[in-house]
Amino acid sequence: MIPGGFPEAEHRARLAACQRAMAEAGLEALLLTTEPELRYLSGFLTRFWESPTRPWFLVVPVSGDPVAVIPSIGVALMARGWIRDIRSWRSPDYRDDGIGLLAETLRECTGPRAAIGLPSGPETHLRMPMDSYHRLATSLGARRLTGDGGLLRRLRMVKSGAEIERIATACAIAGRAFAEVPALVRPGLSLAEVFRRFQIEGLRQGADWVPYLAGAAAPGGYADVISPATEAPLRAGDVLMLDTGLVHAGYFCDFDRNFSLGSPAPEVARAHARLVEATRAGAEAARPGATVADLFHAMDRIVTGGAGGSDAGRLGHGLGMQLTEAPSLIPEDHTVLEPGMVLTLEPGIALPGGKLMVHEEDIVITETGMCWLTSPAAPEIVQIPA
Amino acid sequence: MIPGGFPEAEHRARLAACQRAMAEAGLEALLLTTEPELRYLSGFLTRFWESPTRPWFLVVPVSGDPVAVIPSIGVALMARGWIRDIRSWRSPDYRDDGIGLLAETLRECTGPRAAIGLPSGPETHLRMPMDSYHRLATSLGARRLTGDGGLLRRLRMVKSGAEIERIATACAIAGRAFAEVPALVRPGLSLAEVFRRFQIEGLRQGADWVPYLAGAAAPGGYADVISPATEAPLRAGDVLMLDTGLVHAGYFCDFDRNFSLGSPAPEVARAHARLVEATRAGAEAARPGATVADLFHAMDRIVTGGAGGSDAGRLGHGLGMQLTEAPSLIPEDHTVLEPGMVLTLEPGIALPGGKLMVHEEDIVITETGMCWLTSPAAPEIVQIPA
Structure with missing residues (x-):
């Protein structure tokens, strides 16, 4: 277990609730980029977020388990948790800081016209360079990055x-x-x-x-x-x-x-x-x-x-x-x-x-x-x- | 002076270098949203950034002084520093969390076809909800939000x-x-x-x-x-x-x-x-x-x-x-x-x-x-x- 994480059952219960809300909202995947969002589902706890350098991604498909797309420096810690599918690249990479790998993962997890949700509404932001965001959007074909309608915000409001x-x-x-x-x-x-x-x-x-x-x-x-x-x-x-x-x-x-x-x-x-x-x-x-x-x-x-x-x-x-x-x-x-x-x-x-x-x-x-x-x-x- | 800030001369020297780089890059303004970016030019030091709730903005015109567009909770502290033009709203506001005021400020500081720079490249992100970003972009008319070409990154690399x-x-x-x-x-x-x-x-x-x-x-x-x-x-x-x-x-x-x-x-x-x-x-x-x-x-x-x-x-x-x-x-x-x-x-x-x-x-x-x-x-x- 990741130190400070929870038993797998707790993370699975959160995932199930999240996937129900995603299905209702018509989202085929969620893309998470910030510390609390990643930790909520994966249990990934580290003070290393104090460094703004590296982007971190969690892809949550509407069914099946999340996929972590993270810098290689974090693989050992993530592998102590319950997420089994961990894909990594050596970051920082000025040519492609994980966006190619992320786009490939999103294409694999969703259909060609999928809506992919980003946490939206008050208190949210997208933790990646804007140039990476634009590159990601264009590499997803007819898939669409859109707001999650506040679903993660609503789930996180009620604590276990x-x-x-x-x-x-x-x-x-x-x-x-x-x-x-x-x-x-x-x-x-x-x-x-x-x-x-x-x-x-x-x-x-x-x-x-x-x-x-x-x-x-x-x-x-x-x-x-x-x-x-x-x-x-x-x-x-x-x-x-x-x-x-x-x-x-x-x-x-x-x-x-x-x-x-x-x-x-x-x-x-x-x-x-x-x-x-x-x-x-x-x-x-x-x-x-x-x-x-x-x-x-x-x-x-x-x-x-x-x-x-x-x-x-x-x-x-x-x-x-x-x-x-x-x-x-x-x-x-x-x-x-x-x-x-x-x-x-x-x-x-x-x-x-x-x-x-x-x-x-x-x-x-x-x-x-x-x-x-x-x-x-x-x-x-x-x-x-x- | 803001506790932990610098004398006005230091901030003015940073501003002058920034504005030279902006002029070279063809940017009529910079829009800054993160803690170190705001602090670099304004001296605004507070641990309150630990709260993700409220957006904070600094508008840096290519000539003239920066304008702070910030939640009212921060006005007393910002007013202890050298920035004189401080505009505020009561945040959080679910209908408009500062975007109307920010758009108005950007329109006032730039021409109708201005390029407005956002810090771009490695280690940057935009600290505001994506829905706010899209609303801002559409309320700027023919003005264009674009990358800053890494100019702030280059300036911040060399310390005084x-x-x-x-x-x-x-x-x-x-x-x-x-x-x-x-x-x-x-x-x-x-x-x-x-x-x-x-x-x-x-x-x-x-x-x-x-x-x-x-x-x-x-x-x-x-x-x-x-x-x-x-x-x-x-x-x-x-x-x-x-x-x-x-x-x-x-x-x-x-x-x-x-x-x-x-x-x-x-x-x-x-x-x-x-x-x-x-x-x-x-x-x-x-x-x-x-x-x-x-x-x-x-x-x-x-x-x-x-x-x-x-x-x-x-x-x-x-x-x-x-x-x-x-x-x-x-x-x-x-x-x-x-x-x-x-x-x-x-x-x-x-x-x-x-x-x-x-x-x-x-x-x-x-x-x-x-x-x-x-x-x-x-x-x-x-x-x-x-």
């Missing part, structure tokens, strides 16, 4: 028990790291040093790696939630926010915690309590049959009085092999909640002076409602002695 | 002094972490635990984060260099290899070190010495006017006797804002070396039983030759008491 277990473990690891923050942080430390200490703590608590950490520290709330850390020292009165996506066995958590250095200003204390109230309202609305938009509105009523959100653009999202996945908690997302969907609840609240605070928890939809994957924060913001 | 300084710092941090490995590792620890300890050490030594760590541990060499770590315990006689890309101020190092748990087998000791000899031969061949292919051949002669490489596909690559960048050290890459190019020298050697060993160092081309950015390894493999 084994996937949920991994996300829950990632959440527990981050929870233990957040619990150590008051012991790791004091006024005078730079935010950059706090970031280092928090990442070290995440690893100590068992994370495989820490792909994502954002945050901020400023008095009375922060201006921004995506900036990198600076060398500016933390000061009494600051609100410190840390938002992490750390990985266990290929699955992310994604949540944050706020801290007050010393006693919080009254408006900060109120904002924090309001944010916690909003996540609880989101959780109460979360059950099979409700929609993603319902969760948005349940939280938006509390943080904006129903004004319809903020510049962040959404109040939460899906979570799994990626830090953020479908769906998006926006008024326009009418996806009906199903057991197995893993979501973040992520309300934000505006504060005086153009500042804001955000709060985030992770949940899973169950047969009867929801379960917290994080230990939800208390309304009172945690204080760090200052 | 400020960039080289950051890469050198990242190398020094990783070097200090590697020096601690014998104190961190002992037989009986799992490779997964070794990975955690090494990442912690990288952070302790000053890394901002550790996006990449691969490695292996096995007797007499390893089968693979991209697999994730497992819970299998290290044993006396294992060769342990750790290959890291850690980040300082937005720039990577990328090199590895091999260790022997206890005395190395004679073939392991010989292979290590040969790998070190190969990197030295590569370094001796490295000077302005030589080609990338020359470096390949200088190393390949030593590791395969001139057979032409291995399944890894290349013997090194460029390095900078990404773990791997252009060029690729392959026989077909005839790029002429110039001062400021940062490269890895990464020979691999086959061992009995289908095993291999790899070794990697980082260098920069200077006016007269090259400088090591790493402290090159000695021929004798480092032993860890076992």
Whole structure:
């Protein structure tokens, strides 16, 4: 088995569901090119995707097993998994970086007028040079590269028990790291040093790696939630926010915690309590049959009085092999909640002076409602002695 | 200034070179969509790219300043940099995720029959949904989206002094972490635990984060260099290899070190010495006017006797804002070396039983030759008491 993969039965169940959806959509094959897409069906887990150099392909026929068309550097790892048909070339190859082999495979797996699906819709992209894409399209004859109608997006939204277990473990690891923050942080430390200490703590608590950490520290709330850390020292009165996506066995958590250095200003204390109230309202609305938009509105009523959100653009999202996945908690997302969907609840609240605070928890939809994957924060913001 | 950005003068120098190349190529604008492309010209550094949800665009006209067309969540950070024209929308938007605003901007910046360049060639991709791309293409009238002829790839290959300084710092941090490995590792620890300890050490030594760590541990060499770590315990006689890309101020190092748990087998000791000899031969061949292919051949002669490489596909690559960048050290890459190019020298050697060993160092081309950015390894493999 590929380390971090799943038993063959899990990948076969995913494949069967995928092929049913492909048949309904009239697709004779899917062509997958990105890390989570390949991993979803093959179990191929490696940090080597950090290198943008080599293209990787998985061809999924509407019946029969997938074919991996990959650089030779990856064959040994792929061969540890359940995919038996592995075709490779020595990449990088400036004349033909796998496109000839890929086209041959697609021609073999499909009829002469086949529709071949590429993942399409929000959050997708095609991970290959555009010149390769155009060359591929012309070498397929009357076959047509088209969108997959979002079928892979819909399948990936509902997690299996084994996937949920991994996300829950990632959440527990981050929870233990957040619990150590008051012991790791004091006024005078730079935010950059706090970031280092928090990442070290995440690893100590068992994370495989820490792909994502954002945050901020400023008095009375922060201006921004995506900036990198600076060398500016933390000061009494600051609100410190840390938002992490750390990985266990290929699955992310994604949540944050706020801290007050010393006693919080009254408006900060109120904002924090309001944010916690909003996540609880989101959780109460979360059950099979409700929609993603319902969760948005349940939280938006509390943080904006129903004004319809903020510049962040959404109040939460899906979570799994990626830090953020479908769906998006926006008024326009009418996806009906199903057991197995893993979501973040992520309300934000505006504060005086153009500042804001955000709060985030992770949940899973169950047969009867929801379960917290994080230990939800208390309304009172945690204080760090200052 | 954006934390981790550069002074405006540096970005303006990059822009001027870019616009000269665009004029030569007959491009009225460039459209950039990926993290390193945007950052190269704007200085926009954030780990938020870990989220695949939102598209980000930078429009670079052939004269005048770039225009950022970005989700509203990023405006506060972008506004700390030197780009003044920032246009935004609230993303995610399922009806139009920035494409209308982007098309309007491109129409404003170019004539009605303009050629608009997208980065093309090896290691590029377009970071937006394909449906958005097709919608964009049709909304541009007679304007044409085309390849950039690799101009951005060529510009990014030559680093400025400020960039080289950051890469050198990242190398020094990783070097200090590697020096601690014998104190961190002992037989009986799992490779997964070794990975955690090494990442912690990288952070302790000053890394901002550790996006990449691969490695292996096995007797007499390893089968693979991209697999994730497992819970299998290290044993006396294992060769342990750790290959890291850690980040300082937005720039990577990328090199590895091999260790022997206890005395190395004679073939392991010989292979290590040969790998070190190969990197030295590569370094001796490295000077302005030589080609990338020359470096390949200088190393390949030593590791395969001139057979032409291995399944890894290349013997090194460029390095900078990404773990791997252009060029690729392959026989077909005839790029002429110039001062400021940062490269890895990464020979691999086959061992009995289908095993291999790899070794990697980082260098920069200077006016007269090259400088090591790493402290090159000695021929004798480092032993860890076992």
